[in-house]
Every structure is written in C-alpha cells, then in structure tokens.
Amino acid sequence: MGHARQRPADSPGPALIPRLPRTGARRAATAGELASARIRPGSGPAGGQNGGVNQPSPAQPTPPRPIPSFSAPPAETFFEAVGGEETFRRLVARFYEGVATDPVLRPLYPEEDLGPAEERLRLFLIQYWGGPATYHEKRGHPRLRMRHVPFAIGPAERDAWITQMRAAVDSLELPAEQETTLWDYLVYAAHSMQNRA
Numbered sequence: 207m208g209h210a211r212q213r214p215a216d217s218p219g220p221a222l223i224p225r226l227p228r229t230g231a232r233r234a235a236t237a238g239e240l241a242s243a244r245i246r247p248g249s250g251p252a253g254g255q256n257g258g259v260n261q262p263s264p265a266q267p268t269p270p271r272p273i274p275s276f277s278a279p280p281a282e283t284f285f286e287a288v289g290g291e292e293t294f295r296r297l298v299a300r301f302y303e304g305v306a307t308d309p310v311l312r313p314l315y316p317e318e319d320l321g322p323a324e325e326r327l328r329l330f331l332i333q334y335w336g337g338p339a340t341y342h343e344k345r346g347h348p349r350l351r352m353r354h355v356p357f358a359i360g361p362a363e364r365d366a367w368i369t370q371m372r373a374a375v376d377s378l379e380l381p382a383e384q385e386t387t388l389w390d391y392l393v394y395a396a397h398s399m400q401n402r403a
C-alpha cells in the first residue's frame with residue numbers, strides 16, 4: 207500500500223469530512239432568506255428612484271415571495287458516525303491493554319501508569335475525527351512527529367504498534383467502510399511516526 211497522502215498525520219481533521227456548523231444558528235442563509243433580504247429599489251438609506259423617501263408606491267412591483275427553505279441537515283462528523291466518545295474510549299483502552307503486555311512497545315512508554323498516555327491518545331483521536339478539541343486545550347498543537355522523536359521507532363516498533371491497534375480496531379466491529387477509513391489513517395500515521403531505519 208502506498209502512503210502518498212500529503213497531509214500530516216496530525217493535521218486537524220480529514221479533509222474528506224466537512225466540518226459544518228452543528229446548530230442551525232450558524233448555517234448559511236437559505237435561498238428563501240436571501241430572497242426576502244434582497245434590497246429593493248427605494249428602500250435603502252440613500253434612496254432609490256424616489257429620493258430616499260421610503261414610501262410604498264402603488265406602482266412598485268410585488269416583492270418576490272420567499273422561496274421555502276430546504277436547508278440540508280448539518281453533516282455528521284466521522285467522530286459522531288462511529289459512535290462518539292464511547293467508541294474511541296473502547297478503541298484506545300483495548301490498544302493500551304495490548305501495549306501493557308507487548309515486549310517491544312511496553313519498554314518505550316516512560317510512565318509506569320499507562321492511564322495518562324491512554325487519555326492523550328484518546329483525546330487526540332477524538333479531536334482528529336471531528337469531536338471536541340480537548341486534546342488541544344490540554345496539550346496544544348499535536349506536533350506528533352516531534353513528540354515521538356525521543357522514542358526510537360523503527361520498523362519493529364511501528365509494526366508492533368500496528369498489530370496492537372489492529373486488535374483494537376477489530377474489537378470495535380465497525381461497519382466495513384468506517385473500519386477502512388479508520389484503519390487506513392492509523393496505518394498511514396504509524397508509518398509517518400517512524401523515526402529510525
């Protein structure tokens with residue numbers, strides 16, 4: 207499989223997934239709203255043909271009737287589509303269960319308690335897929351490649367990470383299309399985190 211995608215592994219959110227406002231309040235104006243807001247001659251402060259005097263004239267044509275609005279519902283993020291926080295909690299918990307007993311990976315993790323590392327990865331993935339930006343609030347910009355520099359990640363470490371993550375992804379039993387989207391990203395990201403030959 208090629209890994210030719212240009213986007214860094216920690217850039218915010220996949221480009222494929224549009225991030226539209228979730229509430230109706232910030233959505234774009236509908237055709238109907240635009241039509242009813244259209245400025246008609248003579249209605250502006252500088253006036254139109256009747257010198258700025260805003261008097262309805264019987265000669266004016268009937269204003270266009272607003273078109274009924276059919277606004278699209280806000281698009282769902284991948285985070286929401288796969289089941290929200292609960293799904294990422296399960297994924298990362300399962301992954302760290304594997305790390306805890308993995309002879310290649312475990313020695314890399316500096317802390318005895320893997321809980322904080324688990325939380326960091328969970329919050330990062332949640333944010334990456336369009337969920338709350340708690341990772342950013344707590345840790346700032348991900349800069350994942352830079353944060354991995356202290357750890358020697360060669361092919362063996364990379365593949366061990368991928369193997370544990372594969373088991374974790376399998377445990378979610380996601381629909382095939384969602385699983386592929388998630389898995390392709392994780393494999394791509396793991397390759398981009400490798401920092402030793």
Ligand code: HEM
Binds near residue numbers: 311357
């Ligand atoms: C390729 C194999 C990889 C290895 C061996 C590895 C190993 C590590 C280690 C040892 C840490 C430090 C633990 C901590 O204190 O947080 C860490 C942190 C982290 N890793 Fe990885 N990692 C790998 C790939 C990835 C990938 C592919 C991602 C994202 C998709 C990722 C996301 C993170 C995050 C978010 C942190 C915490 C960063 C922070 O300090 O805020 N890692 N990783």
